[in-house]
Amino acid sequence: MVSERSSKEFFAVTLRVWRQAGPSASGRFVDYPATNVSPDMSFLELLDVVNDGLTVKDEEPIAFAHDCREGICGTCSCTINGKPHGPGHGIATCQLYMRSFKDGDTIIVEPFRARAFPLVKDLVTDRSAFDRIQQAGGFISVRTGAAPDANSIPVPKDDADLAMDAATCIGCGACVAACKNASAMLFVAAKVSHLGLMPQGQPERDKRVLAMVQAMDEAGFGNCTNQYECSAVCPKLITHDFIARMNRDYVKALFKAKFKPVSSASGGAG
Ligand code: SF4
Numbered sequence: 001m002v003s004e005r006s007s008k009e010f011f012a013v014t015l016r017v018w019r020q021a022g023p024s025a026s027g028r029f030v031d032y033p034a035t036n037v038s039p040d041m042s043f044l045e046l047l048d049v050v051n052d053g054l055t056v057k058d059e060e061p062i063a064f065a066h067d068c069r070e071g072i073c074g075t076c077s078c079t080i081n082g083k084p085h086g087p088g089h090g091i092a093t094c095q096l097y098m099r100s101f102k103d104g105d106t107i108i109v110e111p112f113r114a115r116a117f118p119l120v121k122d123l124v125t126d127r128s129a130f131d132r133i134q135q136a137g138g139f140i141s142v143r144t145g146a147a148p149d150a151n152s153i154p155v156p157k158d159d160a161d162l163a164m165d166a167a168t169c170i171g172c173g174a175c176v177a178a179c180k181n182a183s184a185m186l187f188v189a190a191k192v193s194h195l196g197l198m199p200q201g202q203p204e205r206d207k208r209v210l211a212m213v214q215a216m217d218e219a220g221f222g223n224c225t226n227q228y229e230c231s232a233v234c235p236k237l238i239t240h241d242f243i244a245r246m247n248r249d250y251v252k253a254l255f256k257a258k259f260k261p262v263s264s265a266s267g268g269a270g
């Protein structure tokens with residue numbers, strides 16, 4: 001039974017949600033009133049409750065993506081009141097609680113909008129472009145079964161800390177959705193820097209940055225024009241300094257590739 005004191009804390013909001021049956025269907029906003037909203041509900045729990053109500057009425061539930069619900073997987077990507085992941089700071093949508101809203105609020109919920117993230121349905125977008133960028137170079141090549149002891153390669157503390165900061169990227173795509181150019185530079189910079197700061201990432205460092213930037217361009221993301229909206233909405237507070245770091249790596253790698261000395265072994269055929 002709900003106590004009188006806590007029931008007074010319950011409130012009502014209207015969710016104004018983008019509904020679109022599929023990539024080529026036309027979309028529109030639809031209002032869903034929600035009552036008895038607890039301040040302690042997460043935003044995704046509210047969507048669950050609204051969907052339960054729609055299911056009971058035999059209506060199509062709102063499609064939204066989610067998995068871990070604890071800020072780890074980067075799946076729960078949507079824009080709330082014009083901001084990717086909503087009004088919080090340093091949190092993903094699944095970590096947003098209804099206490100961030102007031103009684104009577106109308107909350108506008110939309111999918112991430114970017115050419116490289118085509119819409120699948122309602123709030124769900126296809127962010128496999130990020131997978132293709134990762135597959136282009138976001139790894140190190142090692143012989144499996146021959147991993148050296150973790151402590152046998154010393155890593156300076158500052159580098160380890162910075163690499164860890166970059167490694168916290170969860171691939172949510174908020175940086176792209178916030179950028180007026182739909183640039184993926186913060187995501188790619190985080191992935192490139194994470195490995196580029198570690199000794200294990202050095203052998204493929206040049207190849208990696210060239211391949212990942214090329215994959216980013218091929219996926220249709222825009223260019224960075226130093227707006228810094230990306231780091232402002234990043235749930236992991238990844239700083240745009242990593243973009244400058246990646247740009248330096250990229251220019252160095254490009255220069256080395258262009259002026260690579262011709263080896264005697266390859267010079268014989270001419
Ligand atoms: S850099 Fe931040 S906003 Fe961009 S994908 Fe990674 S975690 Fe998400």
Ligand code: FES
Binds near residue numbers: 071074075092170
């Ligand atoms: S559901 Fe995994 S980060 Fe939100």
